Amino acid sequence: MALYLIERNFAEQLSLTPEGKASINQVNAEVGVNWLYSFLSADKKKTYCLYEAPNPELIREAARRNNVPADVIIPVSEIKASAFA
Secondary structure, X not given: OEEEEEXXXXXXXXXXXXXXXXXXXXXXXXXXXEEEEEEEOOOOOXXXXXXXXXXXHHHHHHHHHHOOOXXXXXXXXXXXXXXXO
């Protein structure tokens, strides 16, 4: 599956409960996308999330159903540091 980096803009810090995470993962599974991990910006107004998905449209669908933004979706490739050692 392809990798995508998603930038999400939030007006305030995102707080995710275990139940909220389970709900997001359930919707993602139904849509066919896989949330790998996320980073929170220093100002706590953006998250950067790495997803596996067949295409960006499915990421947008999961975001819509999860009621979270998906402001920017960028296709990315993985480069491991060990490849340069």
